[in-house]
Amino acid sequence: MKNILIVLSLGGITIGIIxxxxxxxxxxxxSDIKVSIPVAGYLMRFRIIAANYNFLFAFGFLSG
Numbered sequence: 001m002k003n004i005l006i007v008l009s010l011g012g013i014t015i016g017i018i019x020x021x022x023x024x025x026x027x028x029x030x031s032d033i034k035v036s037i038p039v040a041g042y043l044m045r046f047r048i049i050a051a052n053y054n055f056l057f058a059f060g061f062l063s064g
Contacts, residue, residue: 011055019048 022029022044030040 015048015051015055019044 026040026044027037029044030037033040033043035043
């Protein structure tokens, strides 16, 4: 059980760090994909939600 908690904690920290990096690069990402900054923010939010559900779904199968 302790190993699973360590892996989940590291995964959560990694996702958080990646999201802070993405927020810092949001204007560059928006200009690269030729959308406005709010639209790029919505796309980033969708990616965050999808990654979190995928992470929880995968560990639900692995732990049980």
